Amino acid sequence: MFTNTLFLLSAALTLGGAIAVVYSQNLMHACIYLLASFFGVAGLYACIGADFLAATQLVVYAGGVVILMLFAIMLTGGTGNNINRYGLEKIAAMGNKKTYFFAGITAILASLIVLKIIANVLKDQSTTAVITANAPTVERIGTLLATDHILAFEISSVMLLGALIGAAVISRPRKERHD
């Protein structure tokens, strides 16, 4: 019963946060709602017994990504008023033919993919997922990362290093050449 309650709360938090992000007029507020949504996702992970994943979600998204987004929004001045000096809205209006067309196609594609994924579940009601006992996942994840998925692990670390160096190169003050 507690798992069900936790699931319902997390799902409500995830969906509510996500909807609030989309409908919020203020970018800063949208970022805070996104934080709530991330917490909901962490709760969903905790529901299925993926404790390490839930904690990682908190550390990476709640701790790192949201703060970086807040910094980015603040430093780029994204929270200024949306009306420019001629009294027109700066944000492109959502309701023209082009956006409806692409949004419609995207929605159909996404729903087809989702249907394909859940088709098996809908067909066979007997094979519902059962939550396994709360076995610790940390050791298994560690073993898999260091053995089977070592290549992906190393590639992602090299990619992160590349991003780090790239950021350092971009932000480094250039020395003006005097000739």
Add this chain to the structure above:
Amino acid sequence: MNSTVVTYLSQSKELTNAISWLTKALGFDASSLVAFVIFLVACLIVVGVMSTIGGLGTYAERKISADLQMRIGPNRVGPYGILQFLADGVKMILKEDIIPSGADRFTFMLAPFLCLVGVFATLAVIPFSSGFILADLNVGIFYLVGMASLVGVGVFLGGYASNSKWSMLGGMRGASQIISYEIPATITIISIVLLAGGLSMGTLIGGQGGMPQEWYLFHNPFAFVGFFVFFIAALAETNRAPFDLPEAESELVSGYHTEYSGMRFGLFALAEYIEVFVVCGVATALFLGGYKVPFDLGTGAILVEKLGMDEMLAKNIGQLLEMGAFFTKTFALYYVVIWVRWTLPRLRVDQLMTLCWKYLTPIAIFNLLGCAVWMYAFDGKSIYSLIFETAATVAGHH
């Protein structure tokens, strides 16, 4: 199943009897209901006690600073002025709650609560004793790191929402400082996790013993250096002096909480003082043996054996002793934190970042490597046991 305060209490016969009686009376299995009630009561106790400790922290801060500056400090309210924090609390609640007209109201009201929630959520995995831990999660220390980072969001939003230049600068400094110093702190935590072989608080403390030579602090030279790296990083993460740049009063009035008044300011201050307790508790758990007491007193086995006590009573006495050990070590560190604040001058911003990125982070990474090599080379033995074994073999030859 993770061990919690409920699993400890369910060892006693009275609780089992009560559950079976309730099951009969209510007509359904009452064990989860009882577990819920126990958790509720335990959470209330922990939050209440921690808030009191946070309040007393402000009193200790004034009293110790007064000692260091040859003053008397608060001495009017209650004996030795010990009720000063209650008087302050009443004052803050009665004060007018001012929200600046240009402030972002929603964010302004949310920020202190984010700070407080982040700190209170970490209390769930603080090991007060082997039995009294709200939840000994498998990913305990990792969860704690994640939850503590919420404080950074609160500080940043508080600075942003106030619509004041002082607050803005303080908030930005706070956020950049917190996310920078998280790196050496986390890497040091990882090196201790390497020694213990697990992320849960039970595993981390279980690898240590009650005697100082069995602590991870004296396990190997790298862990010894790691303790100081962790402590410095923790000071910076909690915005304590000499790293209190986010609230540097000589340049930023009061930093990110300049515009806050009344209880909202009080919540910021309370969150800071409780967070200091939490990081001191984590330092105790990781390096200073946590709640461990010597001679098997913690499990009560020796009391049962020598004095013929009832088993549950002996266990409870053991828990009390363990709590005493934990709180003594943590308060000793708390004293050091306050002592440092009133002794050292504040760093400059560039010095702060230099210290983090050019000194602490490389040292932390070196310690991590050193710990890994030590575990491989000496089979996970501590330096004390190595010396002891060598001495024993040398003595054996003669």
